Amino acid sequence: MNQTKPSIAWGASRSEADLAQDKTVLREQLLAVRKALTGDIRDAACRAIGQHLLNWQTGSKVATLAVYWPIRGEPDLTDAYWQLAQRGVQLALPVVSGPATPLTFAAWAPGQAMMTDAFGVPIPTDLSRLLVPDAIAIPCVGISAQRYRLGYGGGMYDRTLALLPAVQTIGIAFDCARSNFAAAAHDVRLQSLITESGIEADH
Structure with a gap:
């Protein structure tokens, strides 16, 4: 797949307000590029990312993994x-409690009943069992070479990861999400990245 590299570049010396504005522009560009992936190209990329995630789990042996339900063109x-469920991995899905609160993670298995939350995101119907996962697979709108993530701008994963320093973090993205932007002070560097090209991780 051809990689799309947005031409916008940012310097680390820019103010937080300027960085936020720059990221808003970049986010819109990257979402448009992601939306343009269709048909066989998208399907092949999703299969490759899924297989790499399975390979990652084989090597990591994590017992509980927070995943995501794909929205807005995510893989x-x-x-x-x-x-993963057939292997005995306990999966969980993120649950949004409010616009400025950390995520919680509800235990979930494929095939279980789902509902749509107030933000339009599918979540498990049964929210009675919350857990702290061993690792979190995090969808990325953009990802920098240093493995900083650009999300949708709500800061929910940033707030969550700040409270869970021991949890492994895996960014999930298409290769076209690779971009160049300066990290803000609150951004958390992801330990691993999975795209259709493979797995990148700290050693």
Whole structure:
């Protein structure tokens, strides 16, 4: 797949307000590029990312993994979720409690009943079992060479990861999400990245 590299570049000396504005522009560009991935190209990329996630789990041996339900053109890894569940991995989905609160993670298995929350995101119907996962697979709108993530701008994962320093973090993205932007003070560097090209991780 051809990689799209947005031409916008940012310097670390820019103010937080300027960085936020720059990221708003970049976010819109990257979402448009991601939305343009269709048909066989998207399907092949999702299959490759899913297989890399399975390979990552084989090596990591994590017992509980927080995943995500794909929205807004995010890589669809639901086939891989079934395989992870068959391996005995306990999956969980993120639950948003409010616009400025950390995420919680509800235990979930493929095939269980789902509902849509107030933000339009599918979540498990049963929210009675919350857990702290061993690792979190985090969808990325953009990802820098240093493995800082650009999300949707709400800061929910940033707030969550700040409270869970021991949890492993895996960014999930298409290669076209690779971009160049300066990290803000609150950004958390991801330990691993999975795209259709493979797995990048700290050693």
